[in-house]
Amino acid sequence: MIGGDAAGMSAAAVARRRDPELEILAFERGPYTSFSACGIPYFVAGMLEHADVLISRSPEEFRESGIDVRIHSEVEGIDLEARTLTVRDHQGRRTYEEGFDQLIYATGAEAIAPPIEGAEAVEPVRTVDAGERFRSELQREGARRGVVIGASYLGLEMAEAMVKRGMDVTLIDQTDQVMGTLDPEMAAHVQQAAESEGVRVLLSTNVEEIHRDENGRPTSVRTSEEEISAEHVVLSTGVKPATELAEEAGLEVGESGALRTDDHQRCVGADGVWAAGDCAESHHRILGRGVNIQLGTHANKQGRIAGVNATGGDLAFPGVIGTAVSKICRYEVARTGISEREAAGAGIEVAEATIKATNKAAYYPGAGPIWVKLVVEPGSGRMLGGQIVGEEGAAKRIDVLATCIWTGMRAADFELLDLSYAPPFSGVYDPLLVAARRAAQAAEKAG
Ligand SMILES: Cc1cc2nc3c(=O)[nH]c(=O)nc-3n(C[C@H](O)[C@H](O)[C@H](O)COP(=O)(O)OP(=O)(O)OC[C@H]3O[C@@H](n4cnc5c(N)ncnc54)[C@H](O)[C@@H]3O)c2cc1C
Numbered sequence: 001m002i003g004g005d006a007a008g009m010s011a012a013a014v015a016r017r018r019d020p021e022l023e024i025l026a027f028e029r030g031p032y033t034s035f036s037a038c039g040i041p042y043f044v045a046g047m048l049e050h051a052d053v054l055i056s057r058s059p060e061e062f063r064e065s066g067i068d069v070r071i072h073s074e075v076e077g078i079d080l081e082a083r084t085l086t087v088r089d090h091q092g093r094r095t096y097e098e099g100f101d102q103l104i105y106a107t108g109a110e111a112i113a114p115p116i117e118g119a120e121a122v123e124p125v126r127t128v129d130a131g132e133r134f135r136s137e138l139q140r141e142g143a144r145r146g147v148v149i150g151a152s153y154l155g156l157e158m159a160e161a162m163v164k165r166g167m168d169v170t171l172i173d174q175t176d177q178v179m180g181t182l183d184p185e186m187a188a189h190v191q192q193a194a195e196s197e198g199v200r201v202l203l204s205t206n207v208e209e210i211h212r213d214e215n216g217r218p219t220s221v222r223t224s225e226e227e228i229s230a231e232h233v234v235l236s237t238g239v240k241p242a243t244e245l246a247e248e249a250g251l252e253v254g255e256s257g258a259l260r261t262d263d264h265q266r267c268v269g270a271d272g273v274w275a276a277g278d279c280a281e282s283h284h285r286i287l288g289r290g291v292n293i294q295l296g297t298h299a300n301k302q303g304r305i306a307g308v309n310a311t312g313g314d315l316a317f318p319g320v321i322g323t324a325v326s327k328i329c330r331y332e333v334a335r336t337g338i339s340e341r342e343a344a345g346a347g348i349e350v351a352e353a354t355i356k357a358t359n360k361a362a363y364y365p366g367a368g369p370i371w372v373k374l375v376v377e378p379g380s381g382r383m384l385g386g387q388i389v390g391e392e393g394a395a396k397r398i399d400v401l402a403t404c405i406w407t408g409m410r411a412a413d414f415e416l417l418d419l420s421y422a423p424p425f426s427g428v429y430d431p432l433l434v435a436a437r438r439a440a441q442a443a444e445k446a447g
Pocket of ligand 1: 002003004005006007008027028029030036037038039040041073074075076106107108109125126127154242245276277278279294295296297298299325326
């Protein structure tokens with residue numbers, strides 16, 4: 001395995017279970033294996049005391065199960081013909097070759113350096129050790145101002161984490177909305193939640209330069225409009241699949257820029273070579289094309305599938321529909337399928353319905369708002385996408401929508417689905433059912 005996190009170590013673990021005799025080597029250039037990058041914002045916020053709770057299985061634990069994990073070991077070259085890897089041992093300061101019969105490529109994704117002067121000196125906070133370094137910087141005395149560049153879910157989570165530490169935080173994005181995976185009117189609720197928690201949000205704003213002191217630490221950020229003092233800067237300006245090594249070895253990338261695989265995670269045109277996780281392309285079941293959606297949920301599943309198939313099994317990955325959740329300040333945020341904007345980009349005609357309801361019965365203590373947007377096929381009313389923003393209990397409702405979209409259900413059939421009800425959880429008609437009724441009407445009107 002090249003890469004010792006979600007995809008690589010899922011593959012290693014399943015391969016070990018399937019074949020106790022197999023010689024398994026995993027190369028990881030960092031100090032940790034199987035870590036939860038997803039938990040980094042909560043560690044940065046101070047909600048978790050120690051970073052080690054983010055490690056689900058350490059290199060030692062893997063070694064106890066007979067997996068030869070080599071940390072601080074970076075693979076620098078792959079020779080597919082000779083079936084060898086060139087490995088740089090950063091601690092031993094030596095380079096050596098290691099052979100393989102089956103190779104699982106699971107190198108993840110890497111931050112794209114934005115064209116901003118000074119950005120090259122800002123370390124991306126994508127690994128547990130980077131999270132530890134960033135948190136200890138935040139604890140520096142007198143350094144209370146932060147700027148986050150890029151208002152993706154990661155940027156928003158990091159902005160919230162810094163606000164939780166009592167800092168002044170500005171979140172900047174060059175587009176005109178936060179969270180580009182949502183349609184603008186749904187994203188506006190997320191922006192409002194962040195602002196009401198104290199995050200200053202600047203949209204349609206370009207960052208031109210990050211100024212630094214003589215030690216390389218940020219002092220301010222210059223935008224097209226103003227100069228903002230900041231001792232801490234987080235870049236959340238996008239990531240790309242880490243495919244360089246694979247491409248050098250002759251492996252093929254697909255239309256999304258990630259490694260092309262078949263549905264068994266087998267790299268196209270390369271026998272015994274598999275790719276999984278953030279570096280690999282997935283088939284989008286609604287868009288009907290290859291996409292690269294970088295989520296832990298896909299990385300774990302694809303890693304497991306690659307591990308099964310590399311050890312003689314036969315397991316297929318069925319594709320993705322873009323289901324994702326996060327929590328931004330007081331709102332839970334979720335999406336699945338395609339948004340109205342994605343549909344327009346792909347030339348797919350859709351109808352839509354958006355409703356506002358409450359997350360519990362309106363009279364129940366603690367009831368708060370929930371917005372649901374459904375995107376459906378005109379005429380048939382086949383459900384194509386959903387977005388939910390709201391208070392407690394909002395996000396995981398997306399799984400019901402995802403299930404129905406996955407199976408091709410129509411909004412008219414969803415409308416009377418036997419969903420549960422009691423006042424602490426919803427009104428008598430769940431907000432999803434209300435949205436489905438409206439979407440069915442919109443589909444009929446548009447058909
Ligand atoms: C802050 C943050 C929050 C996130 N939150 C969520 C969330 O809430 N939900 C969700 O589903 N996903 C979330 N994600 C995404 C999720 O963490 C990734 O999708 C997942 O970690 C991908 O796993 P992977 O194994 O494919 O890649 P990675 O986790 O990136 O692992 C790849 C590993 O390969 C190693 N490597 C790379 N090149 C080499 C080489 N040449 N030699 C040796 N080792 C190499 C890297 O050091 C790395 O450890 C989040 C990510 C971040 C950064």
